[in-house]
Amino acid sequence: MGHLIHIVIILAIFLPDGIYGKAPRKIVGGTNAAITEFPWMVSVMNWKQHFCGGALVSTRIVITAAHCLCKTNERTNTVTMFDKAALTIATGSDNSRHHNRVYEIERMEVHPSYTGKPPLVLHDLGIITMTKEAVLDATVQVIRLPTEYCDAGQLATVLGWGYLANKGGATSEWLQKAPVITLSNEDCLQRLPYPIGPDHICGWYPDGVGFCDGDSGGPLILNKELVGVVSMGYDCGSGFPDIYTRVHSYLPWIRRVLRRRYY
Known part of the structure; x- marks a missing residue:
């Protein structure tokens, strides 16, 4: 599990740490970003620790990956949702250890056609509904959904x-x-x-x-x-x-x- 060996374990490298498996993916070779530049960025936290990323698309809705919200039984290709009580949403901070506001989760759902079985992982999209509306300010805003198809060369x-x-x-x-x-x-x-x-x-x-x-x-x-x-x-x-x-x-x-x- 600790090494990226062959495609049969590709999905395993994304399973979240602290609930059911290994940590999801993070940035290599990046630079510091201010939350005021990307105020729709949120942290999906597992027992108060950063766990997955997400984007605020309305005052109560976060879009993230399906595999951040469930585990997959590769033998039966069925999914089991994680315990929503273990997860919270942190907004308004570019520091993963200090958060502006934290919200509990009312509902989690993954795309109904999600397949978490490698090598071809499809429909890897999840939606989180928070229990309360996010307080909007300079550090917390809603991002637009795409208005056009994203072409190559962008x-x-x-x-x-x-x-x-x-x-x-x-x-x-x-x-x-x-x-x-x-x-x-x-x-x-x-x-x-x-x-x-x-x-x-x-x-x-x-x-x-x-x-x-x-x-x-x-x-x-x-x-x-x-x-x-x-x-x-x-x-x-x-x-x-x-x-x-x-x-x-x-x-x-x-x-x-x-x-x-x-x-």
Whole structure:
């Protein structure tokens, strides 16, 4: 579990630490980011410790990765939701150890077609409803959903807290940002040792930049819109592309949930 060996254990490297398994992915090769620059960024916490990233898309709704909210039985391909009482949402701070406001969770749900079984993990998207509306200010705002399909050749930004180097090392106390160049799926498939689907965004950047253990569920941002969610990767910052869930593909489902849940 501690090493990225072959694609049969790819999903295992994203299972969250402190509930059922290993830590999700975090940023390698990033730089410090101010929460006022990305006020929609939230921390999904497990017993008061940072655990996954997420993005505030309404005053009560957070979008994250499905695998941040459930575990998968690979034999039966069924999912079991984590205990929502163990998780909370922290807003308004770029420091993972000191939080502005913390909210309890009313409801968690994953996309009904989510498949957490590698090598092809599909529909890796989860939605959290908080018990109270977030207090909006300079450090807490709502991000827009994507208005256009994210094409190849775009320069986006990924955010997260955590490991600053591959193979362990120190986690970041401060929010990190890193550039991401989006690739076509055809180009991506030539660079990866495992398959991806049409509802994925493939992202890459040179010089060992990429997400790593602890940043699952974090946002991929383009033009101040949430275009992707950190899903899966192959060996942190190693030059292989990283894979995000394409938010644009799931707008009908997201909007149904938002209408139902106090948008």
